[in-house]
Amino acid sequence: MSGSGGDNFGVVPGINQHNAMTPSPSFSLCLRSSERTVPVVIQPGLRFSLPSLLADACGGRRPFLITDNNLFDLYINSSSVHAVDTSPFADVITLAPGEPSKTRETIAYIHDRLLEEKAGRDSVIIALGGGVIGDMAGFAAATLHRGIGLVHLPTSLLAQVDSCIGGKTGVNHPLGKNLIGAIYHPDTILVDPEFLITLPDEEYTNGMAEVIKYAISLDKALWSLLVDNSQRLLARDPSILTAVIQRCTELKIGIVAQDERETGLRSILNFGHTVGHAIERLSGYRVKHGFAIAEGMRVALRLSHQLCGYPGEQMHNAEQLLALYGLPHIPLPPFDDMWNALSLDKKARRAEPRFTLLNADSSPALFHPVSREEVRYAIAE
Numbered sequence: 001m002s003g004s005g006g007d008n009f010g011v012v013p014g015i016n017q018h019n020a021m022t023p024s025p026s027f028s029l030c031l032r033s034s035e036r037t038v039p040v041v042i043q044p045g046l047r048f049s050l051p052s053l054l055a056d057a058c059g060g061r062r063p064f065l066i067t068d069n070n071l072f073d074l075y076i077n078s079s080s081v082h083a084v085d086t087s088p089f090a091d092v093i094t095l096a097p098g099e100p101s102k103t104r105e106t107i108a109y110i111h112d113r114l115l116e117e118k119a120g121r122d123s124v125i126i127a128l129g130g131g132v133i134g135d136m137a138g139f140a141a142a143t144l145h146r147g148i149g150l151v152h153l154p155t156s157l158l159a160q161v162d163s164c165i166g167g168k169t170g171v172n173h174p175l176g177k178n179l180i181g182a183i184y185h186p187d188t189i190l191v192d193p194e195f196l197i198t199l200p201d202e203e204y205t206n207g208m209a210e211v212i213k214y215a216i217s218l219d220k221a222l223w224s225l226l227v228d229n230s231q232r233l234l235a236r237d238p239s240i241l242t243a244v245i246q247r248c249t250e251l252k253i254g255i256v257a258q259d260e261r262e263t264g265l266r267s268i269l270n271f272g273h274t275v276g277h278a279i280e281r282l283s284g285y286r287v288k289h290g291f292a293i294a295e296g297m298r299v300a301l302r303l304s305h306q307l308c309g310y311p312g313e314q315m316h317n318a319e320q321l322l323a324l325y326g327l328p329h330i331p332l333p334p335f336d337d338m339w340n341a342l343s344l345d346k347k348a349r350r351a352e353p354r355f356t357l358l359n360a361d362s363s364p365a366l367f368h369p370v371s372r373e374e375v376r377y378a379i380a381e
């Protein structure tokens, strides 16, 4: 599919829109959801203009920063050249990093802190962090006073290309991931690709799996860009990273604007996720999401080849692309455990999983039913 989302894209007044394959100092798009229009600004070094950007985004409302300890040490409580100017913030709330923090208890803590600081409906949460901070800060913003302002300032590759866009917010429950949440779009999304320079290697590779997902399932031009510029991308050159983030943002906006509630087309964004989620769950979430969906994409590619005529050569090239970016084969759990986990997937019908696959022309085959024997064969290949 083409990256152009027609009416779903717009230029923010006063800022130029550029071709996504030509990195530009500042790039803006709008996500037009059913509820609001969300400007997305992508600009290396944007964090140094935070006070003026927030003054525009918050329009006199009180900004509260929510971040995790890692980012606090790197960007807030730091005298390094990276440091962000914290003068606009009414308060800074820091949380323990990572998935274990993504709980109802943490949301209660955020609400308590905000209410103690008298955050009212004239307040805006600024979410500085990866997907965990974005999901939790978003859910806290959605629920305090039935909804206060929200600005995403994503810092991981996964957050910049995926989780900050689309309005999904929430926390985990002991019975499963992301079981409690809301769709709540931010007022603005501010993306500084230079944040990725301090991202740990494993987290960078983790996010790259989602980038590769967009390339394989939606955009041949992005695929070529990843193949032709692998050295620069592996070295995290901000200008090529900016081009990649721009393109992924365009693609996700184009899909979300057409299917905000994931009743159809949006499930293309789940390419590789059916098996990926099963791997994550069966590993007790020790296997990171990106590594799990990379393996899930390998299985989905083989099923696409077997069942939908996806070309074998393209499948081979896609597998090479995953290897190029350091996403190795990981051992799969025993087949019976895997099949049970797949049968519990939320897209399954009558305990038979339904996959997002690719047709011969790379168009999506959504909700494709797949039998036990077909999965067994694809895994054994």
Ligand SMILES: NC(=O)c1ccc[n+]([C@@H]2O[C@H](COP(=O)([O-])OP(=O)(O)OC[C@H]3O[C@@H](n4cnc5c(N)ncnc54)[C@H](O)[C@@H]3O)[C@@H](O)[C@H]2O)c1
Pocket: 068, 070, 071, 074, 097, 098, 099, 102, 129, 130, 131, 132, 133, 135, 155, 156, 157, 158, 159, 162, 163, 164, 165, 166, 167, 168, 169, 178, 195, 196, 197, 198, 199, 200, 203, 206
């Ligand atoms: N809302 C959505 O649509 C959506 C989509 C995909 C994933 N998610 C959620 O996103 C979460 C995963 O996000 P994630 O992979 O960003 O994990 P994360 O937020 O836990 O961040 C990973 C680690 O990287 C650190 N980090 C982040 N940015 C950094 C930087 N610039 N420099 C140094 N360290 C940095 C964090 O402190 C953390 O330790 C999961 O909870 C998942 O459910 C949400």
